[in-house]
Amino acid sequence: MDIAIIGAGAAAVALLDALDPSDVRSVTVFDPSESPWRGRPYRPDLDSVLVNVPPQIMSIRFGDREHYARWLDGQAGVHIDERLGAPVPPRAFYGRYLEDTAEAALARFAKSEVVPSVVTGVSLDGRPTVRTADGRTRTADRVVLCVGGGAPHDLYGLAGAPGFAADPYPLARTLADVPSGRDVAVIGAGLTAVDIVVSLAARGHTGRISLVSRSGTLPFVWQRPARTGIRHLTxxxxxxxxxxxxxxxxxxxxxxxxxxxxxxxxxxxxxxxxxxxxxxxxxxxxxxxxxxxxxxxxxxxxxxxxxxxxxxxxxxxxxxxxxxxxxxxxxxxxxxSPMVPCNAAVLLDLFEAGTLEALSGIEKVEAGARFRITHAAGVRTADVVINAVNPPPHAIPRTAEALASSLLAQGAAQDPDGGLAIDFGTGRVVVGDRPDPRLHVVGDLAGGGPFLVSGIPGVAAQAHRAARSFRSR
Ligand SMILES: Cc1cc2nc3c(=O)[nH]c(=O)nc-3n(C[C@H](O)[C@H](O)[C@H](O)COP(=O)(O)OP(=O)(O)OC[C@H]3O[C@@H](n4cnc5c(N)ncnc54)[C@H](O)[C@@H]3O)c2cc1C
Incomplete structure (x- = not known):
């Protein structure tokens, strides 16, 4: 069969790796990114932007927990988190693992192509036809949406204000414009906020850093992985x-x-x-x-x-x-979704030095000569505001809005909690009132799941289920 994959991030890599070449006549992957296979999180960036998870659960191959560890074994100079007792490399380094895995997977197929274009629509009239922004079309037997989740939303309408970074990544670009002594406010207190603080510290930032969020609470800290032998919670x-x-x-x-x-x-x-x-x-x-x-x-x-x-x-x-x-x-x-201990140690040092604070009860953020951030205990001002708000679960990324609209107009069902309605066992999108065997989702566009962002094991499991449903035997 001919397979079209829209998006070339971790979900697409997991799917390519899970496909059985005997089921496949050709694979075409669409993604406008300059660094395909890395998606949003694993693009080239600062060395301080680390993988958030120990290697035991970063294997992109479902059912083979050692796949990533074997790849890591062949790499030199991998950063070890001493407390965790495990390698925690930069996310861009992990991106090389995704690239290597994608290239090895593609080499197994008789015909494959990466098309560097945004997909704007899929017609489900007969054999599905994928349409790209430059007006070209391609037909396929199966179309898989691997478009990822969204970027942070601009909750306080600050777009365009000087000193406001709407999307923090890549931090190499965002932080290059932040003078070392300025006061920085980060909106949010999750793992993206942790990346920002740790990267500011690595650059020797001396100004105040304020994490401002609703709850004021940070992610927990990873414990050393141990075999849990779970029996009931399965x-x-x-x-x-x-x-x-x-x-x-x-x-x-x-x-x-x-x-x-x-x-x-x-x-x-x-x-x-x-x-x-x-x-x-x-x-x-x-x-x-x-x-x-x-x-x-x-x-x-x-x-x-x-x-x-x-x-x-x-x-x-x-x-x-x-x-x-x-x-x-x-x-x-x-x-x-805890933070890795080496990042926790950096944050603790900054809290103890008085250069980092966590403020709760964020109410509003206003642009002006300085930003004014109103929170539960008063007002904090800052020279720079960096957005680290998590997009809502199952958000449709901006680049996939036209694509999603085209599918919804043809009867694809939206899940009430966000994303497209799918059949859990196969990842097939519900069109009309039935899962359509021609259209799948792998990744966070799949609705009906909990509010946690899928990590690598989650997308690997979804890719495995989708690939299994393609099998002709
Ligand atoms: C900042 C960040 C850090 C993370 N860190 C970790 C971690 O350390 N460990 C972990 O397990 N999980 C982590 N995650 C979770 C992460 O969501 C998954 O690990 C994984 O990257 C999801 O892969 P994906 O392919 O679904 O989405 P993405 O990686 O976002 O890839 C989607 C791709 O689709 C493309 N695309 C979108 N729309 C279109 C279109 N219309 N046409 C063509 N292409 C399109 C985009 O260009 C992009 O390349 C992190 C998430 C984020 C946001």
Whole structure:
């Protein structure tokens, strides 16, 4: 069959790697990027922009956890996070792994091509036809949307204001314009904000850095990976439960899982609750001291958020999903997507030196001679404002808006929580009232999932399911 893949980021690489060449006559990949296969996160950038996850869970090949580790073994001079005891290289370095994997995968197909154009539409009339911005068309048997998530939204209408960076990446470009002694405010306190602070520090920034967000809480800190041996919090166990899966039922599974290790969910929940209220520097100090702690409880909950979480979310009643989103969004994202210890140590040093602060209750940001940021405890001014707001889950990236509109106009269904409605087992897009076998999504455009951004294991699993559904045998 002829396959058209729209977007050349990690999701496309995972898909190319998962395809069985005997199913494929040709592959055409569309992406206007100057550095295909790297997507948004793994483009060339500063060396201080690090991979956020230990190598054990950065394999792009579903079912082969060692694939990335084997590639890393052949590389010289990889930066080790001493506390984590694992390599944590720059994200651009990881991008080379994606490039190598894509090139090896493409070499297996009889015919392949990368078209450096934006796709603006797909016609589903008969054999799907892909249309690019330069007016060219190409037909295929299967079309896979791998367009990624969105960029930060400009929540405070600051676009065009001098000193405002709407999209921080690449930081090599954004920070080049930031004089060292100026006061910088970062809108947001997630992993993008951490990248910005660490990169400012690496450049020797001496001005004040203010992280301003709604909650004022930072991501948790990774613990050293350990084998968790999860037995209850698995997708299989969830599917075998009698009756509906509820939030309370899910908490019972966590309780059972931890009790088998002699640990307690109620104690962990109380600790998490306290951490969400505590001063960020105190959290960093405590969590840096816990990187090596032998207890598995936090590791189990964090791992399960990514492995069982996507299915659990789909099985939960709407009211429970809303409860989780409304009350626990920040806690779940902070816990499920922690920062690497070497970055935590940089932030702690800056907090202790008094050059970094975290302000909560952001209300508004106004441009003027200096930016005025109103937060819960008053007003902070800054010379430079860098946007690190996470786009909403399953957002449609700006570059894919025309493409998404063309599909919606032909009956593709939108998920009420964002993204396109898909069939979970195959990634097929629902068109009319049925999954269409000609149209797939791999990546965050797939609606119906939880509010966590898919990491590499998530996109690798989705790519595996899509490739499996292409098999002719
Ligand atoms: C800043 C950042 C850091 C991250 N760090 C990590 C990490 O360390 N570990 C981890 O596991 N996960 C991380 N993630 C999660 C990340 O989402 C996944 O790792 C992965 O990059 C998602 O890949 P993707 O291919 O779905 O999207 P992307 O990597 O965004 O790639 C999408 C591609 O589609 C192209 N495209 C979009 N629209 C069109 C169109 N209309 N026509 C043609 N091409 C189009 C874009 O040019 C882009 O190249 C990070 C995410 C971000 C945003």
């Amino acid at each position: 997708p299989e166990r969830l599917l075998s439960l009698d009756g509906p899966v509820t939030l309370d039922g899910f908490a019972d599974l966590i309780r059972a899982e931890l009790a088998e290790r002699g640990e307690s969910w109620d104690e962990l929940a109380a600790w998490i609750d306290a951490a969400m209220r505590r001063d960020p520097a105190a959290n960093l100090r405590e969590q840096l001291a816990m990187v090596d702690a032998p207890q598995l409880a936090r590791r189990i909950v964090q791992e399960a958020a990514h492995t069982a979480g996507p299915l659990a979310w789909r099985l939960l009643p709407a009211g429970d999903r809303e409860r989780l989103r409304a009350r626990h969004f920040r806690t779940v994202t902070s816990l499920a």
